Amino acid sequence: xxxxxxxxxxxxxxxxxxxxxxxxxxxxxxxxxxxxxxxxxxxxxxxxxxxxxxxxxxxxxxxxxxxxxxxxxxxxxxxxxxxxxxxxxxxxxxxxxxxxxxxxxxxxxxxxxxxxxxxxxxxxxxxxxxxxxxxxxxxxxxxxxxxxxxxxxxxxxxxxxxxxxxxxxxxxxxxxxxxxxxxxxxxxxxxxxxxxxxxxxxxxxxxxxxx
Amino acid sequence: xxxxxxxxxxxxxxxxxxxxxxxxxxxxxxxxxxxxxxxxxxxxxxxxxxxxxxxxxxxxxxxxxxxxxxxxxxxxxxxxxxxxxxxxxxxxxxxxxxxxxxxxxxxxxxxxxxxxxxxxxxxxxxxxxxxxxxxxxxxxxxxxxxxxxxxxxxxxxxxxxxxxxxxxxxxxxxxxxxxxxxxxxxxxxxxxxxxxxxxxxxxxxxxxxxx
Numbered sequence: 001x002x003x004x005x006x007x008x009x010x011x012x013x014x015x016x017x018x019x020x021x022x023x024x025x026x027x028x029x030x031x032x033x034x035x036x037x038x039x040x041x042x043x044x045x046x047x048x049x050x051x052x053x054x055x056x057x058x059x060x061x062x063x064x065x066x067x068x069x070x071x072x073x074x075x076x077x078x079x080x081x082x083x084x085x086x087x088x089x090x091x092x093x094x095x096x097x098x099x100x101x102x103x104x105x106x107x108x109x110x111x112x113x114x115x116x117x118x119x120x121x122x123x124x125x126x127x128x129x130x131x132x133x134x135x136x137x138x139x140x141x142x143x144x145x146x147x148x149x150x151x152x153x154x155x156x157x158x159x160x161x162x163x164x165x166x167x168x169x170x171x172x173x174x175x176x177x178x179x180x181x182x183x184x185x186x187x188x189x190x191x192x193x194x195x196x197x198x199x200x201x202x203x204x205x206x207x208x209x210x211x
Numbered sequence: 212x213x214x215x216x217x218x219x220x221x222x223x224x225x226x227x228x229x230x231x232x233x234x235x236x237x238x239x240x241x242x243x244x245x246x247x248x249x250x251x252x253x254x255x256x257x258x259x260x261x262x263x264x265x266x267x268x269x270x271x272x273x274x275x276x277x278x279x280x281x282x283x284x285x286x287x288x289x290x291x292x293x294x295x296x297x298x299x300x301x302x303x304x305x306x307x308x309x310x311x312x313x314x315x316x317x318x319x320x321x322x323x324x325x326x327x328x329x330x331x332x333x334x335x336x337x338x339x340x341x342x343x344x345x346x347x348x349x350x351x352x353x354x355x356x357x358x359x360x361x362x363x364x365x366x367x368x369x370x371x372x373x374x375x376x377x378x379x380x381x382x383x384x385x386x387x388x389x390x391x392x393x394x395x396x397x398x399x400x401x402x403x404x405x406x407x408x409x410x411x412x413x414x415x416x417x418x419x420x421x422x
Contacts, residue, residue, distance in 0.1 A: 011348075048349070048350065051349065052349055055349070056345065056349060077417075077418060078416055079412050079413060079416050079417060079418040080418070082408075082412050082416070083409060083412070086405055086408060086409070090401075090402075090405055109406070112406070112410070124402055124405040124406055124409075125402070125406075127398070127401065127402040127405075128399065128402035128403065128406075130398070131395055131398035131399045131401075131402060132399065134263075134266075134395050134398070135391065135395045135399075137222065138259045138260070138262065138263040138391055138395075139259060140388075140391055140392070140395070143392075143395065143396075143399070145375070146371055146372070146375060146392075146396070146399070147399070147403065149367055149368060149370075149371035150368055150371065150396075150399065150400060150403050151403055151406070151407060152367050153364035153365060153366070153367035153368040153371075154364060154368070154400065154403050154404050154407040155364070155407055155410070155411070156360055156363050156364035156367075157360060157361055157364040157365070157404065157407070158404060158407035158408045158410065158411040159360075159411050159414075159415070160357055160360035160361065160364075161357070161404075161408060161411065162408065162411040162412050162414075162415045162416065163415060164356070164357060166415050166416055177351075178408075180346065180349055180351055181351075181354075181357075182404075182405070182408070184342055184345050184346045184349075184351070184354065185354075185357070185361075185404075186397075186401050186404075187338070187341070187342035187345070188339065188342045188343065188346075188354070188357065188358070188361060189361060189365065189400060189404070190301075190338065190342075190397050191301070191335055191336070191338040191339035191342060192339065192358065192361045192362055192365050193365050193368060193369060193372075193393075193396075193397075193400070194297050194301055194335040194338075194393070195320070195323070195335055195336075195339075195362070196362060196365040196366055196368070196369035197293070197297060197369045197372060197373065197389075197393070198294060198297070198335075199323070199366070199369065200366070200369040200370050200372065200373040201290050201293050201294070201373050202290060203373075204370070204373045204374065204377050205289055205290050205293070205373065205377055205385075206290060207288070207290040207291075
């Protein structure tokens with residue numbers, strides 16, 4: 001297909017596609033004449049992935065380049081690639097780490113059979129330590145008590161997430177699905193959690209309907 | 212205590228405290244002289260809550276004012292206050308709603324025994340419809356298949372959340388706990404979900420460790 005059709009099928013404007021080509025986020029098409037190139041389904045898949053990383057993930061062009069490098073690294077398994085992508089889309093944010101929150105995270109991951117010397121080794125454990133530090137900074141010193149029930153519920157959710165992406169065809173599609181599923185899934189979970197809160201509050205605290 | 216100590220104990224700079232006082236987010240202290248006011252533990256607690264809402268929740272000053280008004284409304288039951296507070300801390304964001312995503316949400320809440328004519332009636336259902344619209348806009352038309360397993364996992368999580376706050380002393384503390392627990396809990400869940408992804412990916416996709 002020509003660039004116009006690539007744009008139409010992906011929903012990405014032609015100037016944006018040209019920008020991605022210049023930045024090396026999309027491999028060049030096959031030249032069919034000095035000023036015309038041909039693109040295939042691989043380009044379409046890659047373009048959808050780049051769009052997911054930029055538009056859904058809010059990643060910088062440099063960060064997208066790192067993610068693509070991890071995906072294109074043939075020495076890594078799909079499981080490792082998913083891990084690398086997850087790191088790239090999990091920015092812990094800035095702020096101070098509370099040493100007690102760091103201890104809480106290390107104890108939690110040890111209970112899961114993992115070992116870290118430093119929570120900042122991984123963006124994911126860093127993100128968790130930041131959140132628990134924020135809880136401690138507002139006087140919630142026992143928020144870590146929630147980690148085990150959270151993980152229990154999230155095992156069901158993560159299983160559904162991984163099954164959702166694992167049935168997709170190519171590695172690019174699996175990874176695109178994981179990026180979209182992780183980031184848009186965060187927003188879906190936020191909303192569904194609030195619906196579940198209403199149900200749980202009615203059950204535990206009561207809405208007075210029994211009066 | 213004086214404003215300097217309030218600042219020290221809360222970690223909030225004096226000019227920020229004065230800004231919150233001017234905006235009505237913090238009740239005025241008791242004047243002990245024409246240019247000196249006295250603050251108590253209630254001020255400290257409210258200040259920590261405001262800071263959590265602004266810094267952790269990323270809420271606007273207007274949204275913080277709505278949350279505080281709901282907490283201070285004595286005519287509502289605790290369950291109703293929790294619902295009102297949850298609405299205030301759940302901003303759906305801006306963007307276009309996809310009519311098919313709206314249908315998905317209406318079908319989902321109907322399965323839960325709720326009835327809405329319009330998803331924008333509630334910020335929570337609006338937020339959910341926005342997230343599913345975002346998924347559809349990048350070609351993920353079957354994201355709603357995840358809603359049932361998400362709710363299954365989130366029932367466990369919401370039960371833990373409500374038990375966490377219900378054991379707190381005063382109604383004000385319950386609500387403060389729910390605000391902090393919901394907003395900081397969102398960040399904790401994001402991180403723990405990623406750890407659960409790693410475990411699920413190892414199980415479903417395999418990390419090659421069996422080779």
